[in-house]
Amino acid sequence: MSDAALDIDRPDEEVEDISYLRAGHSLGSWFLTTDHKRIAILYLVSITFFFLIGGVAAALIRLDLLTPAGDLMTNEGYNRAFSLHGIIMVWFFLIPSIPNTIGNFIIPLMIGARDLAFPRLNLLSWYIYIVAGFITLAVVLGGGVDTGWTFYTPLSTMYANGMVVATVVAVFISGFSTILTGINFIVTIHKLRAPGMTWSRLPLFIWSHYAVSIIFVLATPVLAITLILVAAERLFGIGVFDPALGGDPLLFQHLFWFYSHPAVYIMVLPAMGVISELITSAAHKRIFGYWFVAIASIAIAVIGFLVWGHHMFVSGQSIYASAFFSFLSIAVAVPSAIKVYNWTATLYKGDIMIDAPLLFAMGFIGLFVAGGLTGLMLAMLAIDVHVHDTYFVVAHFHYIMVGGTVTAFFGALHYWWPKITGRLYNETLARIAAVVILVGFNLTFFPQFMLGYEGMPRRYHVYPPEFQLLQVFSSAGAALLAVGYAMPTFYLLWSLRRGPRAPANPWGATGLEWTTSSPPPKHNFTQQPVVVRGPYYYPLEHPASRANA
Amino acid sequence: MIRLVLVSAALMLLLAVTVVAAHLPLGPAKPWIAYGIAFAKATLILWFFMEMRSEGATARLAMVAAGVWLLMMLTLTAADYLTRSWIGG
Ligand code: HEM
Numbered sequence A: 001m002s003d004a005a006l007d008i009d010r011p012d013e014e015v016e017d018i019s020y021l022r023a024g025h026s027l028g029s030w031f032l033t034t035d036h037k038r039i040a041i042l043y044l045v046s047i048t049f050f051f052l053i054g055g056v057a058a059a060l061i062r063l064d065l066l067t068p069a070g071d072l073m074t075n076e077g078y079n080r081a082f083s084l085h086g087i088i089m090v091w092f093f094l095i096p097s098i099p100n101t102i103g104n105f106i107i108p109l110m111i112g113a114r115d116l117a118f119p120r121l122n123l124l125s126w127y128i129y130i131v132a133g134f135i136t137l138a139v140v141l142g143g144g145v146d147t148g149w150t151f152y153t154p155l156s157t158m159y160a161n162g163m164v165v166a167t168v169v170a171v172f173i174s175g176f177s178t179i180l181t182g183i184n185f186i187v188t189i190h191k192l193r194a195p196g197m198t199w200s201r202l203p204l205f206i207w208s209h210y211a212v213s214i215i216f217v218l219a220t221p222v223l224a225i226t227l228i229l230v231a232a233e234r235l236f237g238i239g240v241f242d243p244a245l246g247g248d249p250l251l252f253q254h255l256f257w258f259y260s261h262p263a264v265y266i267m268v269l270p271a272m273g274v275i276s277e278l279i280t281s282a283a284h285k286r287i288f289g290y291w292f293v294a295i296a297s298i299a300i301a302v303i304g305f306l307v308w309g310h311h312m313f314v315s316g317q318s319i320y321a322s323a324f325f326s327f328l329s330i331a332v333a334v335p336s337a338i339k340v341y342n343w344t345a346t347l348y349k350g351d352i353m354i355d356a357p358l359l360f361a362m363g364f365i366g367l368f369v370a371g372g373l374t375g376l377m378l379a380m381l382a383i384d385v386h387v388h389d390t391y392f393v394v395a396h397f398h399y400i401m402v403g404g405t406v407t408a409f410f411g412a413l414h415y416w417w418p419k420i421t422g423r424l425y426n427e428t429l430a431r432i433a434a435v436v437i438l439v440g441f442n443l444t445f446f447p448q449f450m451l452g453y454e455g456m457p458r459r460y461h462v463y464p465p466e467f468q469l470l471q472v473f474s475s476a477g478a479a480l481l482a483v484g485y486a487m488p489t490f491y492l493l494w495s496l497r498r499g500p501r502a503p504a505n506p507w508g509a510t511g512l513e514w515t516t517s518s519p520p521p522k523h524n525f526t527q528q529p530v531v532v533r534g535p536y537y538y539p540l541e542h543p544a545s546r547a548n549a
Numbered sequence B: 001m002i003r004l005v006l007v008s009a010a011l012m013l014l015l016a017v018t019v020v021a022a023h024l025p026l027g028p029a030k031p032w033i034a035y036g037i038a039f040a041k042a043t044l045i046l047w048f049f050m051e052m053r054s055e056g057a058t059a060r061l062a063m064v065a066a067g068v069w070l071l072m073m074l075t076l077t078a079a080d081y082l083t084r085s086w087i088g089g
């Protein structure tokens, strides 16, 4: 191909092929950087920190649940532990996890751009996140909140005695970080694609990030408004949710879930994009049904906005509305199912390379299917009456958010680690970690399906002794899961010092990010890439190209 | 400039109408009249202050999309509130 023809000479700027990691070592070169790759690293470090804090809260919860008496924490302390766990995990780990680390790093590389469209906005987004994070930490130190991550009224507005307003402000602020990221991604994908990178040649990782950016921009403001209303009612007695003041508590649930159901897709769509890349790379095949997978992302983003009422089936919502929301919830499962079928079909007759990223991807698929199918059960009106607000729901969303998204996050980290750091990690340890995580996860959360089905309500730490066996299984699983999550921290950090240097394309994958050096130069490519064919063009299916592959 | 002043004056007038209408014995028509006035105000603001009158098709489409979006949200929420009484609570 005639890549060289487009080699752009910039006489005023020497060609930068020094790696982005070596371009500057001062603190300022990190904290004032506008390089999307360095900002991704800043995010990676910060979300790992919050994952740790959220994890400590989870450990406390699981320890307390070992005994039916709930004798580790007070009732109030337990409420605060699970509230902090949920708030930190959702807004300070899961939502920024894949988009702001992997997405931030990889999106410009994948589409052949030098950076995101608004590099300073990108940095601002990180600072906003950090300000929100510090407020959250202040809340933790100041005693926390006991509202749960859902801030339901009238508990949050009238009865809760923790630092509700401060927490709400923290989440409100973090929302702006999310919105800025969404705008940045949308504009980047529209405007900065390399010559020849048409929409039909975009890797699916880009499509899913495009879809998630739409949700970022459209859903997050609703959360912001809702939380401000909670603060306004709590501080100034403005009647929005309190019936005594002419308000309606269910209005809060409508507004909250109008954001938060789309938000669950915020958490899973980027993961789906990761899986499409991991599967094609491991199978050395083009994705089965490219357009179906791409459009499914958009369909999920759109329909996901219309199902929020499934969280309110037993709240006193009109049964007619419930029937409608039940129908739409069943519809939204269709595009997700399409993706699962297409990933598995992609593996068929592939030249499969069973490395850690594939193991994580397979883990994702299995756990996501379990989470998605139980979601369908919950969407059935009659079943939901029985299992609403039980551990069944807790297991359902952990299968998707942790089994699905966190697993995909680890898969992505392993897959792109050589590109990000220029180092190779120990593959054997990585495979072991993938298996430990899978086993630990199921041991932790499968018993929770059973607990919930038998009637164990969520958010209680005192329970009948019959439930103890399953609770102990779950806590044991959590310990194993913690080991699984800790392992990568060690061998990945170790690889930074001792790992062999990574070649540009260790997986033999397609995609522009693999055509530049590992780690990439400061401006990503030494010459402007030109795209001449679609994504996932592997020699397995195109033998003629093997010679120059 | 003159146009903007005129539009602001029109908005003030509509505001006055809102206040007056709120105190008239209009019965069940009352909220619908209020919605109508609000719609008129929003249209003026979009058309003149948000400069939709001089925008191209894409920007207008984006504006309509935002409206449709809001409408969907309100409709689905109303699906709850309006049908709650159908089965006696
Ligand atoms: C795809 C990613 C998904 C994620 C991340 C997710 C996450 C969640 C979360 C966090 C909750 C609990 C909220 C709470 O009460 O604290 C929840 C509940 C629920 N989910 Fe999902 N979910 C997903 C998919 C689905 C699907 C595909 C369906 C149905 C087709 C579904 C149906 C439900 C229902 C009905 C509830 C409410 C259950 C109840 O409270 O009784 N979910 N989900």
Ligand SMILES: [Cu+2]
Pocket: A260, A261, A264, A307, A308, A310, A311
């Ligand atoms: Cu939902």
